[in-house]
Amino acid sequence: MSPRHGPGGRPQPRSGQASDLTHVVVAFDDNRLASELFGQFDQNLATIEKLLGVDVVARGNQVTIRGGAEACAQARLALDLLYVRLTQGHPIGTGDVEGAIRMAEDAESQLALPSLEPKGRLAMAQIATRRRTVMARNPAQDAYIRAMDRAELVFGIGPAGTGKTYLAVAYAAALIERGDVARLILSRPAVEAGERLGFLPGDMKEKVDPYLRPLYDALYDMLPAERVERGLSSGMIEVAPLAFMRGRTLANAVVILDEAQNTTSMQMKMFLTRLGEGSKMIVTGDPTQVDLPPGQVSGLAEAIDLLGDVEGIVQIRFADTDVVRHPLVARIVRAYDAATPAPSAVRRHGGRP
Template sequence: MKGDTPVQDGTDVRETVPASDMTHVVVAFDDNRLIGDLFGQFDQNLALLERRLGIEAVGRGNQVIIKGGHEGCEQARLALEALYQRLQQGHELHPGDVEGAIRMASTEAGQLSLPTLEPRSRLAFAQISTKRKTIVARTPAQDAYIRAMDRADLVFGIGPAGTGKTFLAVSYAAALLERGEIDRIILSRPAVEAGERLGFLPGDMKEKVDPYLRPLYDALYEMMPGEKVERGMLSGVIEVAPLAFMRGRTLQNAVVILDEAQNTTAMQMKMFLTRLGDNAKMIVTGDPSQVDLPRGMVSGLREALEVLEGVEGITRVRFTEKDVVRHELVARIVAAYDKAGAAAGEAAASTAGRTGDGPTTPPRRG
């Protein structure tokens, strides 16, 4: 694969870009067999690049001619090169992969220099591989998260729904199990409510808890063959347990995942974190803005993030609505709720200021 040096061109392709800022880039790819998948059916991948980056991308043979602003053209080139690299490695391309490549290419280099990242090429996205599937980071935060799981024994993945926190954690655990680096995977989650009072639900303990751990199962079945998952559960290699059942245990040679951690109490979180044993990793995921605990009860996740600030060996990765990898509408929904929550908080603070501790004038006596 080779990319030509951008040449300045005075063609006015986009009215929003001054003619002096227009760039004309030609990117050529060596393997013609991959071009159809790279461009997409009816050139849909090129069309997505055009919409997202405000450029023109025209495929001609094994080349893509890109016209537009300098920044947009450079980002389109980086995205295409990353996607072509994936195809060379034998992976299929899905719409989400194209979106992910655009996000990564659009991220400024300074933002990619996260504490959990090694110096690298912008195209060398972190990935998780099993025999069944390879997952490639689609956002800078996902990239940092995967690398953090490699480097730290305790990782907090914090952020809104749809950012891949749980899916990537389970995928990472499945990859380590397949490579023989750990002996088992332990999945836990506060079920129903923080107190985990499951007695009123029908069935045995597994049947009571299963509905609340469905997201964890889904990720396992996507990364591992179904029969292997079933055998693992029967043999105890894959264990699913309510948080309360962690008490008194030392968890060794395992990846231990705590999902929905915002709904743990402070005591539950401390109990869970102190179960860490030799050759074990803990991954804690949650969204501090979605706490379902009774009013007045402190979230164990929030407290842990404060208490463990700066502790060596612990890494936290924060996701935002920009990292949502579900339907693009989900990111806008998350952003709207965050904006509404911030506005409500400001209004509450303003009301408290008017009615609270300020000086008051004694009532007149008539």
């Protein structure tokens, strides 16, 4: 394979000093997986070159990385992360490559540092369900999955497209399948953007289903349809508007509150105090997309300020760089963020486990 270079010819080390130039040689055990790792026409290696400013040359099952010491270390880590994904039977695409690079760049953070596999390679956090295995694609997702493992209450806060709801439903489905909890309860505020249930046609189920559709979609993506239908019929899986939570104690369950930015202060307090023995709660939302009437405080914004130092609660903050949808979504989020005042500061990987 012929060597390629990043933008502007051979990449320069980040410090700009020739003395910082180094090279790293990485060998992979499986030639077939190495070929998949490099990508068609070495496109995955080209992405690493472009984003990290290194020169990557592949020959056979080996890769030689040249550039600044820090960038070379990050490129090697990114390749290790992607190779582990392939050894576990998961394909990789452009989004996975970019996610691995972000993971490598953020590896100094202990919460974002992936765990070691038996052979010494690094692995991103993952969630295994009957239909698919979902792997973290960036440091924030990795921290989020690990937080759900160790904490009883997790806040996933950030813009659309970062995987907050999808990963929460995947994690809940995995707990149900393993028998770690007896029930899965999915909830959202049912009043959004000035619309009220009373003005919608149909019975109560028909009124609230449109609001809960994203939760249904994620659930069907994780579990076989017949399993979901049986769970909904038996009550093992419950999808309900937030108003239906009042007066209940939710024990031995995993409970997800989505679109939490549209809760009032009173609703959020009511929801959080439903937590019972043997349960986990996951709260997701974007404080920049509040549909409450003007002047009304978002229950999510208040909760993340009040509960930041409470033991047993972890807050994971996603940014526009963590968007895993179409790249244009990240640019849209950045444009809107630039035009609006910043919400209350929330630590990216804060809280106490």
